[in-house]
Amino acid sequence: xxxxxxxxxxxxxxxxxxxxxxxxxxxxxxxxxxxxxxxxxxxxxxxxxxxxxxxxxxxxxxxxxxxxxxxxxxxxxxxxxxxxxxxxxxxxxxxxxxxxxxxxxxxxxxxxxxxxxxx
Numbered sequence: 001x002x003x004x005x006x007x008x009x010x011x012x013x014x015x016x017x018x019x020x021x022x023x024x025x026x027x028x029x030x031x032x033x034x035x036x037x038x039x040x041x042x043x044x045x046x047x048x049x050x051x052x053x054x055x056x057x058x059x060x061x062x063x064x065x066x067x068x069x070x071x072x073x074x075x076x077x078x079x080x081x082x083x084x085x086x087x088x089x090x091x092x093x094x095x096x097x098x099x100x101x102x103x104x105x106x107x108x109x110x111x112x113x114x115x116x117x118x119x
Contacts, residue, residue: 012044031082
């Protein structure tokens with residue numbers, strides 16, 4: 001009887017394992033894995049009768065993370081869990097600079113050169 005109950009759970013975790021293969025290409029794979037599990041759990045347990053509750057919970061979490069006392073305690077934990085483990089094989093997308101950005105960078109370089117010459 002217990003094995004029959006475990007079979008869907010095991011197949012669910014196998015499906016998650018197959019879904020996380022593309023997550024390798026993201027900059028922070030642990031964060032991507034957590035969001036994947038949260039999303040799959042949400043989809044799996046979604047009940048339309050509680051839509052308003054889901055929306056309220058989302059706003060509650062978003063606003064509480066923005067609060068200073070909560071973020072002061074949560075930020076170091078999030079840093080250790082997610083941001084300290086970037087993907088070493090991640091290549092950022094090519095960023096195209098506008099003419100204004102190029103001129104700004106050249107001007108800043110000239111200012112730095114002139115300030116070092118004056119010393």
